[in-house]
Amino acid sequence: MDELLERVRAGYRRIEAREAHEAAQSGEALLVDIRYAALRDRDGLIPGALVVERNELEWRLDPQGSHRVPQATGHDLRVVVICNEGYASSLAAASLHQLGLQRATDLVGGFQAWRAAGLPVEPVTF
DSSP: OHHHHHHHHTTSOOBOHHHHHHHHHTTSOEEEEOOOHHHHHHHOBOTTOEEOOGGGHHHHHOTTOTTOOTTOOOTTOOEEEEOSSSSHHHHHHHHHHHTTOTTOEEBTTHHHHHHHTTOOOBOOOO
């Protein structure tokens, strides 16, 4: 698994939490949270991040797909995929590259790195 992660990560530049925050704040990137519901419920949400379950990611972000989200405006969209610790998001970003989203990347350390950097997190409300 480590070798697979190394190979897919060599295909793009991963970004750190502060850079991802700045890119989202400036409108240069779409943050996409692929963590499963139990983790979101436990740890909270990144304000403004689009929540897309991992098993729906490609369907929702394919700019030519009939099930895309409104934010999936084109193949030049800069997407930052966020999982819990930065492993599943690497594989997800590589999958988005295969769809033609060549600016897709993932967050080093995932949500846990975001939170550790003191960046905004809001609780899930039920």
